[in-house]
Amino acid sequence: MRNAIKEVLNNRLLKQVFPNNKIAKVTKKIIRKTSTSNSDTEESIVLEADEISDDFSDVENVHLITDDDQIHQNDFVLVKFPTKMTAVYYIGKVLKCLNLNEFQIKYLRRKTPGYKFYYPLVDDISAVDRSDLVSKLPAPNSAKTARTSCLLTFNVNLSSYNVK
Structure with missing residues (x-):
């Protein structure tokens, strides 16, 4: 029984059980059997995964665009x-305001896993109607190292959208 507990507590096994950077907790659950002659104690291991990922620790919800918002x-x-069947969402940077209801946008691509974005090698630019704009995002945070300086992150929770 103790060997089984040691195996479960091994980090490699936890990573196999809980992929996708979920935070895992290992808790001991003690089950007591009561009998007339003596009381036995059995230990069992219960693994629980937190739903909070490290990507969304201090983020805001997406603020939807209203008619009064200025782009x-x-x-x-x-x-x-x-x-x-569904809707696909992209993040883009407004290059020009063509008129009051039409914008020229340069799109970013999502680096999976996670919600980091980068500009593709070939620019993806198109004109979009204001009715297709869902949200105005805050200014992006850039990476701290030279290797990841092209990656942008936004301080909003995008997990409820199918962002590409």
């Missing part, structure tokens, strides 16, 4: 592209 050049926005 300016160099703002980052969440754009909705409806498909037959």
